Amino acid sequence: xxxxxxxxxxxxxxxxxxxxxxxxxxxxxxxxxxxxxxxxxxxxxxxxxxxxxxxxxxxxxxxxxxxxxxxxxxxxxxxxxxxxxxxxxxxxxxxxxxxxxxxxxxxxxxxxxxxxxxxxxxxxxxxxxxxxxxxxxxxxxxxxxxxxxxxxxxxxxxxxxxxxxxxxxxxxxxxxxxxxxxxxxxxxxxxxxxxxxxxxxxxxxxxxxxxxxxxxxxxxxxxxxxxxxxxxxxxxxxxxxxxxxxxxxxxxxxxxxxxxxxxxxxxxxxxxxxxxxxxxxxxxxxxxxxxxxxxxxxxxxxxxxxxxxxxxxxxxxxxxxxxxxxxxxxxxxxxxxxxxxxxxxxxxxxxxxxxxxxxxxxxxxxxxxxxxxxxxxxxxxxxxxxxxxxxxxxxxxxxxxxxxxxxxxxxxxxxxxxxxxxxxxxxxxxxxxxxxxxxxxxxxxxxxxxxxxxxxxxxxxxxxxxxxxxxxxxxxxxxxxxxxxxxxxxxxxxxxxxxxxxxxxxxxxxxxxxxxxxxxxxxxxxxxxxxxxxxxxxxxxxxxxxxxxxxxxxxxxxxxxxxxxxxxxxxxxxxxxxxxxxxxxxxxxxxxxxxxxxxxxxxxxxxxxxxxxxxxxxxxxxxxxxxxxxxxxxxxxxxxxxxxxxxxxxxxxxxxxxxxxxxxxxxxxxxxxxxxxxxxxxxxxxxxxxxxxxxxxxxxxxxxxxxxxxxxxxxxxxxxxxxxxxxxxxxxxxxxxxxxxxxxxxxxxxxxxxxxxxxxxxxxxxxxxxxxx
Numbered sequence: 001x002x003x004x005x006x007x008x009x010x011x012x013x014x015x016x017x018x019x020x021x022x023x024x025x026x027x028x029x030x031x032x033x034x035x036x037x038x039x040x041x042x043x044x045x046x047x048x049x050x051x052x053x054x055x056x057x058x059x060x061x062x063x064x065x066x067x068x069x070x071x072x073x074x075x076x077x078x079x080x081x082x083x084x085x086x087x088x089x090x091x092x093x094x095x096x097x098x099x100x101x102x103x104x105x106x107x108x109x110x111x112x113x114x115x116x117x118x119x120x121x122x123x124x125x126x127x128x129x130x131x132x133x134x135x136x137x138x139x140x141x142x143x144x145x146x147x148x149x150x151x152x153x154x155x156x157x158x159x160x161x162x163x164x165x166x167x168x169x170x171x172x173x174x175x176x177x178x179x180x181x182x183x184x185x186x187x188x189x190x191x192x193x194x195x196x197x198x199x200x201x202x203x204x205x206x207x208x209x210x211x212x213x214x215x216x217x218x219x220x221x222x223x224x225x226x227x228x229x230x231x232x233x234x235x236x237x238x239x240x241x242x243x244x245x246x247x248x249x250x251x252x253x254x255x256x257x258x259x260x261x262x263x264x265x266x267x268x269x270x271x272x273x274x275x276x277x278x279x280x281x282x283x284x285x286x287x288x289x290x291x292x293x294x295x296x297x298x299x300x301x302x303x304x305x306x307x308x309x310x311x312x313x314x315x316x317x318x319x320x321x322x323x324x325x326x327x328x329x330x331x332x333x334x335x336x337x338x339x340x341x342x343x344x345x346x347x348x349x350x351x352x353x354x355x356x357x358x359x360x361x362x363x364x365x366x367x368x369x370x371x372x373x374x375x376x377x378x379x380x381x382x383x384x385x386x387x388x389x390x391x392x393x394x395x396x397x398x399x400x401x402x403x404x405x406x407x408x409x410x411x412x413x414x415x416x417x418x419x420x421x422x423x424x425x426x427x428x429x430x431x432x433x434x435x436x437x438x439x440x441x442x443x444x445x446x447x448x449x450x451x452x453x454x455x456x457x458x459x460x461x462x463x464x465x466x467x468x469x470x471x472x473x474x475x476x477x478x479x480x481x482x483x484x485x486x487x488x489x490x491x492x493x494x495x496x497x498x499x500x501x502x503x504x505x506x507x508x509x510x511x512x513x514x515x516x517x518x519x520x521x522x523x524x525x526x527x528x529x530x531x532x533x534x535x536x537x538x539x540x541x542x543x544x545x546x547x548x549x550x551x552x553x554x555x556x557x558x559x560x561x562x563x564x565x566x567x568x569x570x571x572x573x574x575x576x577x578x579x580x581x582x583x584x585x586x587x588x589x590x591x592x593x594x595x596x597x598x599x600x601x602x603x604x605x606x607x608x609x610x611x612x613x614x615x616x617x618x619x620x621x622x623x624x625x626x627x628x629x630x631x632x633x634x635x636x637x638x639x640x641x642x643x644x645x646x647x648x649x650x651x652x653x654x655x656x657x658x659x660x661x662x663x664x665x666x667x668x669x670x671x672x673x674x675x676x677x678x679x680x681x682x683x684x685x686x687x688x689x690x691x692x693x694x695x696x697x698x699x700x701x702x703x704x705x706x707x708x709x710x711x712x713x714x715x716x717x718x719x720x721x722x723x724x725x726x727x728x729x730x731x732x733x734x735x736x737x738x739x740x741x742x743x744x745x746x747x748x749x750x751x752x753x754x755x756x757x758x759x760x761x762x763x764x765x766x767x768x769x770x771x772x773x
Contacts, residue, residue, distance in 0.1 A: 002604040002735040004051040005035075005596065006722075008059065009611025009638065010567040018055040020722070028595055033058040033587060035595055049732025051606060054599075056592060058616075061584040073545050074581060076113070076377065078569045079370035080106040081577040083344075086363035089651040090351045096276055098363070099576075101344040103209070103273040105367050106577035108337045109374050110213045114220045115330055116378030117162040119413060120385045122224065123323035126158030127151070128411050129389050131319060136389050136411070151317045152229060156310035159221055163303070166217045169579045173210050176582035193652055195622040195660065198282050200586045202573040204289070205281045209273075209578035211292040215299035216269040222262045222299075222306045227325035229310055230255035232317060251312065258306055265299055281575065327414035330378075331507045334416065337371045338504055357486045357647040358493075365493050372500070376424040379417035380538025386411040415512045419503040421534035422513055422527075426499055428537060434492040442484050443477050450476035453680050458703040468703060468712060472681075475699075475715040479683040482643065567612050572649075585616065592620040597628045604631035604738035606731055610721060611684060614639035614676075618661045630741050632665050633673035633734040637721035638685030655689065662690045673737050675730045682718045697726055 008018050015024050015036035023042045028035040037054045038044035047053040084102035087095075129136040130146035137143040146154050193199070233251040272278050272292065277285040345364035352360025390411050450473040455462060462469040513527055566581060573583045592607075599605035609617035614636035621634055645653040665673045672692045678685050679699040687694040700713040701724075721727055 001602070002049070002051045002606060002738050003054055003599045003602070004047045004606045004608050004731055004735070005054045005056060005592075005599060007056045007592070007607070007609040007613035007616055009609075009613045013059075015055040015057045018057065019053050021053065024055070027054070029056075029591060032060045033584075033591060047731065048728035049735035051731065051735045054595075056588075056595070058584065058588045061587065073542070074579070075545070076109050076370045076374040077106075077577045077580040079366050079373070080109045081574055081580040082569060082572065083363045083367040083370065084576040085572040085649055085652065086366055087651055088348055088351045088353050088356055088360040088363075089654070094347060094351055095651075098344065098347055099279075100274040101340055101347070102363065102367065102576045103279065104270055105337065105340050105344070105371070107213060107216055107269065107273060108333060108340070109370055109577065110217055110579065111220050111333055112337075112371070112374040112378060114162055114166065114217045115224075115326075115333065116374075116381050117165045118159075118221060118224050119323075119326065119330075119378065119382045119417075121158040121161035122155055123326050124382065124386055124389060124411050124413070125161075126154040127228075127319045127323045130154055150313050150315060151319060152310045152312060152314045155225060155228065156307050159225060159307065159310070162221055163218070166214065166221075170210070170214055173206075173579045193622075193657060194619050195657075196282075197623065200573065200589045200619075200623075202281060202575060202583070202586060204284070205279065206574050206578045208279065208284070208288060208292040209574070209576075211296040212269050212272055213578055215292075215295040216266060218299040218303045219262055219265045219269065222258070222303055223266065224323070224326060224329060225306055225310050226255055226259045226262060227329065228323060230259055231324065232314070236314075251309075254309060258302070258309060261302055262306075265295065265302060268295060322412050322414060327416055330414050330416045331504075334371075334375060334504055335508055338500065341367050341371065353650050356650045358489060359486075360650075362648050365489065368493070368497065368500070372423065372427065372496075375417075375420040376427075376538050377542060379413070379420035379424070380535055380542055382413035382417050383421065383535040384539045386413055415510075416507045418513045418531050419507050421531050421538060423496075423500060423503060423534075424538050425530055425534035427496060430492050430495055434488055437491070438481065438484070438488050442488070443474075443481060446477035446480050446484075447473050449480065450474070450680075457698050461703045465703070471712075472700065472703075472715065475681040475717065479679075479681050479717065482683050486647075571612070571615065585619065588616055589619050589623060592616060593623045596620055596632060597625060600624075600628040600631040604633075604735070604741070606633045606635060606734050606738060608635045608731065609637075609639070611638045611640065611718065614685075615641060615645060618658075621661050621664045622657075624664065629664050630667070631738050633738050634661070634665055635675050635677070635727075635730055635734055636688070637677040637727070638682055638718050639676055639678070639688060640684050640686070642688045643686035644684070658688050658690050662693055667741075670741075671737060673734055673741075675734060677721055677724075677727065677730065679716065681715050684718050695726070695730065697721075697724055 006018050015034075016022055019036070019038070021038050021044055023039045023044070024036040025039045026034040027037045033056070035054055035056050037052070044053075080102075083105060084099055087098045087102070090098065125143065126146070130143050131151075132147045134147070137147055146157065149157065230252070233255050236251070272295065278288045278291060280288075341364050344367065345361055348360045348363055356362070358365055451462075451469075453476050454469055454472045458469070458472075513531055567584070570581045570583055571585050573586055574580050596605050596607060607617040607620060609615070617634055617636065618639075618641060621629070621632065624632060641653060641658060646655070646658070662672055662674045672690075674690070674693050675695055676688045676690075676693050677695050677697055678687050679697050681699045687696075699717070700715050702713045705712055716723075
């Protein structure tokens with residue numbers, strides 16, 4: 001018997017809603033991603049064309065709990081990972097260059113995250129706040145304990161906070177690594193597309209990249225510590241005051257040696273990401289695993305030695321201003337990120353393909369967004385913590401000589417964060433203006449095009465009911481706005497890029513947005529207010545992500561919205577940023593291949609995918625063994641394959657790949673066994689432009705109020721495809737073509753009902769462990 005296997009889209013609902021059947025049971029998989037079918041103990045009508053029905057529910061992998069929704073706090077990591085996948089198609093040399101640039105940008109985003117925690121723990125708390133006599137520690141015993149330590153010891157102790165943050169990311173990445181990337185595929189094959197048999201097998205690569213990022217993260221902490229300690233030790237002569245350990249002359253050469261080792265470590269982390277044999281997914285060098293793990297081990301040992309070096313007593317050393325060198329480190333990081341993205345953008349612009357979104361610059365633009373958001377989040381975190389720690393009265397900080405000064409400034413984050421806060425405010429304003437322009441200007445122009453569609457579907461009816469025609473026109477126009485995303489994003493990106501270049505140059509030159517003059521003009525006060533507003537907007541954005549995660553756990557509607565962001569951002573493997581939210585497709589696609597292969601051998605299978613589910617079933621078709629393809633058909637609806645994926649990911653989804661998807665389930669000379677349903681009112685789905693595959697559905701179903709009803713037929717848009725009569729007709733036709741196809745070599749008679757419910761594939765199957773879960 002033929003089975004229709006339905007795969008839902010982004011953050012799909014329950015299996016019951018997918019199949020429109022009330023009583024189901026899981027026949028394979030687990031609670032996070034499982035296959036469900038009508039319970040045999042209760043009568044249930046068959047699917048279209050008499051097919052058996054199954055639903056694959058994978059939404060719990062992405063939006064089933066608050067903990068998963070809180071991954072949104074790592075949005076910059078997710079965007080940094082997408083940067084590599086958004087690149088244009090190119091030859092082997094340019095591809096290696098773009099991969100290396102994307103991975104270095106991703107590494108710099110990790111460094112920005114570490115610097116943000118360092119700025120709070122080591123700069124604000126360890127350097128500026130917890131000094132003897134400071135009002136900052138009053139009524140805060142958890143901070144007062146630090147005042148009895150020397151300055152180096154305070155820095156050493158507070159450096160444990162960013163280390164714990166790194167450790168948490170390390171734990172989460174390793175935990176998801178075993179749950180998502182633990183579904184091995186055959187270790188053979190050539191190429192780099194979705195049909196590559198190892199495309200969804202990134203376990204080894206993620207492990208190596210994770211080791212590099214962890215090593216670099218600890219290296220950044222060491223660099224900040226040594227950047228404070230080494231200049232001080234070099235300027236100090238004579239024996240260590242109050243210390244019985246002997247002269248302090250050994251501190252300076254020791255610090256210089258540690259600084260050289262740290263610089264070598266960070267340089268090695270960057271170089272490793274450029275070595276194709278070390279970060280190749282399919283055939284890495286034998287020494288790659290040892291090299292990356294060795295970098296991590298060296299980083300941990302170097303950190304331990306640096307902590308011991310920092311903890312050596314340095315009496316008589318009092319802090320002034322902010323953490324020495326920290327502000328410059330932040331600025332240099334921003335400048336390096338801008339340079340990398342500029343080179344990346346130049347390469348993409350040269351290699352762009354006609355029809356690609358954003359002139360082929362989608363990768364650099366998303367990378368810029370990742371860098372900008374990471375900088376903004378760092379600024380917001382620093383200013384909110386500084387506000388919390390500050391007292392109304394200014395603290396009294398001792399001078400280097402030991403005498404307390406009369407006054408001192410309040411806690412002061414790096415000046416570069418002021419520019420980041422101002423940039424975030426400009427981002428919000430420019431995006432709001434562009435969105436308004438898109439709604440008012442672009443949609444208005446699109447309505448003229450939409451009117452032609454409406455008049456073709458309902459000829460002569462506009463004059464009878466102009467208001468109804470206007471409603472349909474607006475639905476079609478809003479759907480077509482998706483095709484104008486590129487120009488709108490470009491309209492927002494150009495001024496933001498110019499502003500980013502200017503403020504980065506000003507920050508590098510040491511210019512602050514607001515000076516310290518007591519007499520301020522109204523423009524200066526306005527600028528100061530804008531920076532303050534920007535810091536609060538960043539704080540609200542971070543708080544909003546946390547609240548969104550909590551609401552996603554409690555409310556299904558919010559969970560679906562959160563799931564959309566996750567599902568679209570985590571479809572691609574973690575090939576650039578290993579600490580990003582995990583790739584659910586590395587589990588979903590092998591599981592679908594296993595189940596579809598089994599069902600093809602039991603009589604045939606129609607893979608039915610909606611929205612993001614259509615992308616998953618297309619990827620599944622490309623991975624199916626040749627013998628199972630004979631008894632497999634595809635029906636996709638609301639599919640973004642050509643409309644979004646082919647435009648934004650042209651290196652992996654293009655006309656050739658889509659034609660290959662159709663070819664995998666269609667024998668030469670036979671009728672196509674792939675049908676793609678689409679509507680003009682769908683803002684996400686569209687035609688795939690493969691010969692004989694696309695079938696348009698009219699939406700809404702009717703123009704007038706039906707007899708016996710009181711309202712017009714609703715505009716379905718992106719939903720409700722299985723409710724259409726054409727859907728049943730298409731599935732029935734495909735099921736019949738599958739029945740008439742030559743039998744697969746592995747087809748067996750399903751005489752035992754229990755044989756229809758395996759949790760794993762048969763032994764020896766190339767994806768035999770995929771459903772073990």
